[in-house]
Amino acid sequence: MTTLTTPVSEAATRALKVGDEVTITGTLFTGRDAVHKFLHDGGRLPPGVNLKGGILYHCGPVVIKDGQGNWKCVAAGPTTSIREEPYQAQVIRDLGLRGVIGKGGMGDRTMAACKEYGCAYLHAVGGAAQVLAECIKSVPNVYMMEEFGAPEAIWQFEVAGFPAIVTIDANGNSLHKEIFAASQAELAKYI
Amino acid sequence: MKLLPDSLLELVRRTSVEIPDDVHRAIVDSLEREKKGTIAESAMKIIDQNIALAKNKSQPICQDTGSIIFYIDCPVGFDQPGFEETARQAVKFATGKGFLRQNSVDSITGKNDGTNLGPGSPALHFHQHRSPEVMVRLVLKGGGCENVGAQYSLPNEKLKASRDLDGCRKVILDAVLQAQGKGCGPGVLGICIGGDRAAGYELSKQQFLRKLDDHNANPELEKLERDIVATSNKLGIGPMGFGGRTTLLGAKIGVLNRLPASYFVSISYMCWAYRRQGVALGPDGEIQKWLY
């Protein structure tokens, strides 16, 4: 088990291998469809969203205000990442991301960007909304709520012990590709 | 039926926050089967913890609370419009309480009015029978797993699948291969052989009303169901597509007649967050018994 603390160094990212289990401590920012399209179209992140060496989370959380008026995240599982494939490589490069968390894996362009710029794709367990919400210790801020609405906004999460698996590393490997090829070969034996 | 609103709200709540026993048993078995110290085992552990947390906190198992699909068995003369109105109110109320996510979007404008009510939401399927019993079943089916459903038209040259059970087997296993890593496995397949395109998908979804440990009345289909699960679990796809021993928790097959010109195999995929419950209602609409 490797612990990643944000901001993550390039060396720490490059040391990760597919199949490694990691736990993340520090700051995550969420971003899904609207945010990726906005960045791709030349939009600027608001001040306060600093993703240099940071980790972006493909997630549309359920967040409520508690009795004291603080944000509280009650469900925070990953959303399907492949929808961001047209944008992700550019976003990794422009923002200097060291990690992207999501589910289902991503394609060749993202894999190439991970290798070139030193980023890793971290797969969270899909559907584990409650376990992952427990790892979110506080929600200090939300950005672009007006523009994008709650599920698509940029939420800042302070997390501790957030679990994920490296499925695309910064050295050109993808667990998704490996398992697909192996399972396809295996299936050929049974049909 | 003055207690119907409360009963339906409780049905929605329980369906969203608790996994049925037969599914939970299958998940615990597969956790035990995974090799110790693998990422497959870690994923199954997180899934198991998530199930317990959701139940204890009475919060949704997964944030995608999915399509809301009611199946109602009722006597002749049952007030269907009245039931539908009460079900819609229950859905709206459950959404306000956070048991359902604001999950229904106008397909043209992209607007989400936050009620989960609109064309097709919730979906209600009524079935009349000759007994006085009223039974209401509910399935919540997420979008990630819905997206990996597939419909094949046989023969399929690429997969060398002809119009027979072996051809059905080939396309079903292809669907398992293609779905890997998506739709939050380990999953369950609902399958329909035959029918037209609409009826095929419809019956494939109805398979999710069956318990995982039941048996198909048709021995040939029973054999095929078992074979699909056993073969899929040899492919090494595993939970979340991380590799491992459990790719499927179950496969259920139904059959419809077809036209001579058509041969469809329709496959719906249900994720591990398999949310299904049901109640038998008494004369006042009170819950008499849970069905799963």
Ligand code: SF4
């Ligand atoms: S596929 Fe199922 S478990 Fe995964 S995010 Fe969708 S509803 Fe949740």
